[in-house]
Amino acid sequence: MRFGMSVNMNIPDAPRMAKRTLELLKGHEVLLEKEMAERFKTKGHRLEDMEVDMMVTVGGDGTILRALQHNNAPIFGINAGDLGFLTVVSEEELEEGIENVLRGSYELEERIKLQTTVGDKRMMDAMNEAVLHTAHVAKIRHFQVFVDGEMAMNVRADGIVVATPTGSTCYAMSLGAPLIDPRVEALVIAPMAPFKFSARPVVVPASSRITVQVVRPKECVVVVDGQQELLMAGNETVEFKASPERARFVSFGKGFYARTREKLMGTLC
Structure with missing residues (x-):
């Protein structure tokens, strides 16, 4: 090899x-x-x-x-x-x-990756999540989130996180999103510090096309897996969808729930 x-x-x-x-x-x-x-x-x-x-x-x-x-x-x-x-x-x-x-x-475990496009600019695929958030500290933005053309969220918040099942154990989890078994073909949308309590994370099929618009455009930042960052004027449409590429991980049979107990919840769970 x-x-x-x-x-x-x-x-x-x-x-x-x-x-x-x-x-x-x-x-x-x-x-x-x-x-x-x-x-x-x-x-x-x-x-x-x-x-x-x-x-x-x-x-x-x-x-x-x-x-x-x-x-x-x-x-x-x-x-x-x-x-x-x-x-x-x-x-x-x-x-x-x-x-x-x-x-x-060993086995190879395939995982969904997330494709992010800002206007006409394609960003690198994310393994965990893409984050759209205000470019200025302590300034909220008004976001409209659409899933396959239907409005799913109309919310004032610090930002919007779109995560893969792998990323559901990361940033999205801290925002109250559910943990998603990586074998599930899904994406999760989670608002960051929303200005209304009813704005909750949403799980959608991985086949969905998610678009986010900033109402009254102001500067925002899109960050992919903490690795790539793009400053946007705020008038661009941001599109998220499952990438045709998959990540592959070596696995020796230990499942998602065992890893979750060991790494995230401690030995008492």
């Missing part, structure tokens, strides 16, 4: 764990990102140029999101951070995880 590797060098333990991973992958070709390659005095590569069978990430969820913005290879996520909800192994599980990958004893 041919592997790519992306490492968050800002996490203290990540370089050491990456070195151990390289030792376990000895005999297989591994392409390193430039910053990591410099440390090992070898040739570095850009993520988007890596033609690999699998992308190994060492860091947290942000490391995975960044890799997915630039490469569509299946993700094998090693947690070197705090939460690591999208990662598949911890440091203690690393050796067994690599052995399973090399034996082919």
